[in-house]
Every structure is written in structure tokens, then in C-alpha cells.
Amino acid sequence: MKRNRLLYFLIFTFVIICGLLSRKYSFIFPVIVNDYLGDSLWAAMVFFMFAFVFNKKSTIKVAFIALAFSYCIEISQLYHAPWIESIRNTTLGGLVLGFGFLWSDIFAYTLGVSAAALVEYFFSEKE
Numbered sequence: 001m002k003r004n005r006l007l008y009f010l011i012f013t014f015v016i017i018c019g020l021l022s023r024k025y026s027f028i029f030p031v032i033v034n035d036y037l038g039d040s041l042w043a044a045m046v047f048f049m050f051a052f053v054f055n056k057k058s059t060i061k062v063a064f065i066a067l068a069f070s071y072c073i074e075i076s077q078l079y080h081a082p083w084i085e086s087i088r089n090t091t092l093g094g095l096v097l098g099f100g101f102l103w104s105d106i107f108a109y110t111l112g113v114s115a116a117a118l119v120e121y122f123f124s125e126k127e
Helices: 005-024 031-053 059-076 082-088 091-097 103-123
Strands: none
């Protein structure tokens, strides 16, 4: 599969905007949705970022790369050295690295990457 990088950049950007808006307008959604939506969108964004970078890899390979990256970021939240905490205390650092390990985030990442991979699978041209 060869992906159109411009399209994937636009999707990546759209998912980032949706993720930021989901935090700003969280009052619109029920609590159960708020618990998972932001993290699921973050993981979907990671999928589309890797799909952009590895534009010739299969959907399943990109999904595994995105899941591994997302899980590693979550596991890194168990580490609380002063230098990484100073990065997490910035806006961008907090958005990328998060703050504390939660098993529910692992679940949300799996949902987000799975949803993004399914969207790609169903909307991609079959060879």
C-alpha cells in the first residue's frame, strides 16, 4: 500500500484538532466518553502520523508500530525523574508524554489505533 502523504497529513491535523476540541468541550460528552475520547484520539493521531512516515507499510504493521509507541509512552509515565517532569510540565510535553500511568489509557490507545486502522482499511483502495 502506498499512502498519499498530503491526505494523511490532513487527517493527522484533523485528528489533533478533534482531540484538542474534545478536551475544551468535554462538557458536551458523557463522563464515560470523556474518560476515553482524548486518549483514543491521541492514539489515532499516532497511527496516522506513522502511516504518514511509513507510507508503504501495511495497515497492520503501522497499527502495531503505533500501539507499541503508545504503550511505551504510557509505560514511561511510571518514571518520574525531575528532568522528565520538567518536560511534562510544559503544554506540549504534557500532551505528548502525559502524566501518570493508567490501565484505562492502554485500553483507550488500543481503541484509538484499532479505529484508525479500520477506517484506513475500509476507505483505502484495495489492490
